[in-house]
Amino acid sequence: MPVDSKHPETLALHAGWRSDPTTGAVAPPIYQTTSYQFRDTEHAANLFALKELGNIYTRIGNPTTAILEERLAALEGGVAALALSSGQAASAFALQNIARAGDNVVASTDLYGGTWNLFANTLKEQGLDIRFVDPSDPENFRRATDARTRAYYAETLPNPKLVVFPIAEVAAIGREYGVPLIADNTAAPLLVKPFEHGAAIVVYSTTKYIGGHGTSIGGAIIDGGNFDWEKFAERQPALNTPDPSYHGAVWVEAVKPLGPIAYIIKARTTLLRDLGSAPSPFNAFLTLQGIETLPLRIERHVANAQAVADFLSERSEIVKVIHPSRQSGAERARADKYLKGKYGALVGFELAGGLEAGRRFIDALKLFYHVANIGDARSLAIHPATTTHSQLSAEAQLATGVTPGYVRLAIGIEHIDDILADLDQALKAAG
Ligand code: PLP
Numbered sequence: 001m002p003v004d005s006k007h008p009e010t011l012a013l014h015a016g017w018r019s020d021p022t023t024g025a026v027a028p029p030i031y032q033t034t035s036y037q038f039r040d041t042e043h044a045a046n047l048f049a050l051k052e053l054g055n056i057y058t059r060i061g062n063p064t065t066a067i068l069e070e071r072l073a074a075l076e077g078g079v080a081a082l083a084l085s086s087g088q089a090a091s092a093f094a095l096q097n098i099a100r101a102g103d104n105v106v107a108s109t110d111l112y113g114g115t116w117n118l119f120a121n122t123l124k125e126q127g128l129d130i131r132f133v134d135p136s137d138p139e140n141f142r143r144a145t146d147a148r149t150r151a152y153y154a155e156t157l158p159n160p161k162l163v164v165f166p167i168a169e170v171a172a173i174g175r176e177y178g179v180p181l182i183a184d185n186t187a188a189p190l191l192v193k194p195f196e197h198g199a200a201i202v203v204y205s206t207t208k209y210i211g212g213h214g215t216s217i218g219g220a221i222i223d224g225g226n227f228d229w230e231k232f233a234e235r236q237p238a239l240n241t242p243d244p245s246y247h248g249a250v251w252v253e254a255v256k257p258l259g260p261i262a263y264i265i266k267a268r269t270t271l272l273r274d275l276g277s278a279p280s281p282f283n284a285f286l287t288l289q290g291i292e293t294l295p296l297r298i299e300r301h302v303a304n305a306q307a308v309a310d311f312l313s314e315r316s317e318i319v320k321v322i323h324p325s326r327q328s329g330a331e332r333a334r335a336d337k338y339l340k341g342k343y344g345a346l347v348g349f350e351l352a353g354g355l356e357a358g359r360r361f362i363d364a365l366k367l368f369y370h371v372a373n374i375g376d377a378r379s380l381a382i383h384p385a386t387t388t389h390s391q392l393s394a395e396a397q398l399a400t401g402v403t404p405g406y407v408r409l410a411i412g413i414e415h416i417d418d419i420l421a422d423l424d425q426a427l428k429a430a431g
Helices: 008-014 041-048 063-076 087-096 113-125 139-143 167-177 262-275 281-292 294-313 329-339 354-364 394-399 416-430
Strands: 080-084 104-108 129-133 149-155 181-184 201-205 219-223 318-322 346-351 380-382 406-410
Touching: 008 063, 008 281, 008 294, 063 080, 063 219, 063 281, 080 087, 080 262, 087 113, 087 149, 087 181, 087 201, 087 219, 087 262, 113 129, 129 139, 139 167, 149 167, 167 181, 219 262, 281 294, 294 318, 294 346, 294 416, 346 354, 354 406, 354 416
Parallel strands: 104 129, 104 149, 149 181, 181 201
Antiparallel strands: 080 219, 201 219, 318 346, 346 406, 380 406
8 A cells, every 4th residue: 555645755665565465575576577367358358458457468567667657656746657678768758659750849959968869860760850949948949839749858957068947938838739848857856846847748767866876777757647638639649549559549538547647558558569668677676776765865966966066166177167056147047946956966067178187087086987877876977078979079069068178977975075085186186
């Protein structure tokens, strides 16, 4: 029996699971099975016809993964979730679920490089037109909207720029047209609640803060249950017209008895069925383990990152610190509106010595790991100009916010004295 609470600290431990009814086991079991025996033919037929929800085959659903899905939905304030094998699968599915060849999606330019590639190349080759717009003016989303626009897509706290996305402003424009805002909240779980600001769908790479320990690649889509797909039937044909892949089901009608979950049920019963990016039950278990301490960890991540931003701001080797607390004007107002003083766990900075100083800094680090990841409990660092962004031209690097001396830190939960000591010695070595 799930515990009734609105507090993330409690939900992170209790949502979706109490104990195993046969053994009493308290930790969620790892249901390492591919299939599930049906009670009888009527039960099987009901499951396939969606008259009853239940387990059929682990590619489409699994009891360990279902606990993860329920917990994620509870923490986010959504109605249901779909866990996937990676964050990339989550962002692809989030769009493919409602946008088909010939349709378009308006996306923020401030996106993770992997998402950018997926949108600008792979999905484009499949006939989906992704229109990138500068999010600093929310009206850019309206300007790029036409009759075939099916969704808006953005990251709430995109790196490396760390300029918070205008969630409520863009979500409100979309709601005028029947266009849902899909928000990737990977860098700000618990810190930003996109549904409270009008987003309809939230996407995560659970690989990062949610899993939190650098053990498992994973992703999730969470349905806010707050978007009236039926009202905008012409705008959203994928959910409002017969689906030949599911014996002509019209999703908004077929799923109505189960609640406002047409979007997420369709993603599971068609995309996950057909494309198969299901998480392993073991990875779902590890991600659940991570979630248990997410509320505690995120507080420490944020406090340590603030201390690092303050420390770096005093250093002569550094020309600029990139952290929402260092912003001013409209950017700062937005950061304060959405992050409410908890500015996340990512900190960027620019070394006066440029590319070579960046290399020396990274090579001198002893505590920080040099990896292409964020959201681990350990502190991580990377020099984008020589790694993640090295394939881009100098101009393209600058457009994404990467200068030659730019270093990105994902601050962990170690003792702050040890974090600052490592940064101090590496800055001295960088010169
Ligand atoms: N979204 C964001 C903001 C990310 O940072 C990443 C990965 O770095 C992804 C999505 C993709 O997630 P995954 O690596 O789990 O596929």
